[in-house]
Amino acid sequence: MRPAGVGRALAASDVPRDELFVTTKLGNADQGYDSTLRAFDESLAKLGPDHVDLYLVHWPAPARDLYVDTWRALEKLVADGRIRTAGVSDFRPAHLQRLLDSSDLVPAVNQIELHPALQQRELRALHADRFIATEAWSPLAQGAVLAEPAVVDFAARHGKSPAQVVLRWHLQLGNIVIPKSVTPARIRENIDVFDFTLSGEEMDAFGGLDRGLRTGPDPDIFN
Numbered sequence: 001m002r003p004a005g006v007g008r009a010l011a012a013s014d015v016p017r018d019e020l021f022v023t024t025k026l027g028n029a030d031q032g033y034d035s036t037l038r039a040f041d042e043s044l045a046k047l048g049p050d051h052v053d054l055y056l057v058h059w060p061a062p063a064r065d066l067y068v069d070t071w072r073a074l075e076k077l078v079a080d081g082r083i084r085t086a087g088v089s090d091f092r093p094a095h096l097q098r099l100l101d102s103s104d105l106v107p108a109v110n111q112i113e114l115h116p117a118l119q120q121r122e123l124r125a126l127h128a129d130r131f132i133a134t135e136a137w138s139p140l141a142q143g144a145v146l147a148e149p150a151v152v153d154f155a156a157r158h159g160k161s162p163a164q165v166v167l168r169w170h171l172q173l174g175n176i177v178i179p180k181s182v183t184p185a186r187i188r189e190n191i192d193v194f195d196f197t198l199s200g201e202e203m204d205a206f207g208g209l210d211r212g213l214r215t216g217p218d219p220d221i222f223n
Ligand SMILES: NC(=O)c1ccc[n+]([C@@H]2O[C@H](COP(=O)([O-])OP(=O)(O)OC[C@H]3O[C@@H](n4cnc5c(N)ncnc54)[C@H](OP(=O)(O)O)[C@@H]3O)[C@@H](O)[C@H]2O)c1
Pocket: 058, 089, 090, 111, 112, 136, 137, 138, 139, 140, 141, 142, 143, 146, 161, 163, 164, 178, 179, 180, 181, 182, 183, 186, 187, 189, 190, 216
C-alpha cells in the first residue's frame, strides 16, 4: 500500500492552511517589475490561497539585468501583504550584494546548490552577516558524495546511512535542506537525522570534500 501523499502531488486541500508553508518561485522569463507582478498573480491563482509564505526569484539571470527591478516588485508584494517573506535562489555573492546595496528589503533566504563537494563558504559567510537563511538544493549532490570514504566511515560509526550523515552535516551548519527522493524508505530515512550528532572533528573533516563540483548550472551564465 502506498503511504498517504506519496506518489501524487500533495493538494493544498489535503492540509489545513495554518499547517502549510506555501512557497513558489518567479521564473527567469518573467523578470522585470510589471511582469513579476503579473506572474505572481498567475501563480497565486493557480495555488489558491490569498498570499504565499515565501516567494523566491529563481535565478539572478545577470545577462537580463532585471533582478533589481524584479526585487522592487517583491518589495511591493510584501508591502501589500501578498507575500510574507521574499527570498532569492542561486544568487552568487556579487548578485546578492547588489540587491543589498539597492534595497532595504533583505532576502529572507537564498536557495543555492550546496553540498559537501560545493561548500559555498563565501556565500554562507555573507548570509550569516546579513541574517539570510541558507537553503541547500541538491543537498546530497544527487548522490555524488555518498561514496566518499569519510562519509561512509562516519555513517558506520553512527549506525546511520551516508545520506543521513550528509544531511546531519547540513543541519549542524544551520542549513535548510530539501533532499529529493521518490523512494518512500529514503524519504523516511532523510527525516530521521535528529538522534545523533557529528563531532567537531567529523565536521572539520567535511572541509576536505569541497571540490567546487556543480551538479546544476552556474548562476553567472544561466539566463
Ligand atoms: N533552486 C534551484 O535552482 C534548484 C535546482 C535543482 C534542484 N532544486 C531543488 O532541490 C531538490 C533536491 O535536489 P536534487 O534532486 O537535484 O538532488 P538531491 O536531493 O541531492 O539528490 C536526489 C537524488 O538522491 C537520491 N536520494 C535521495 N535520498 C537518498 C538516500 N537517503 N540515499 C541514497 N540516495 C538518495 C534520489 O534518488 P530517488 O529519488 O530515486 O530515491 C535522487 O536520485 C529538488 O527537489 C529541487 O526542488 C532547486
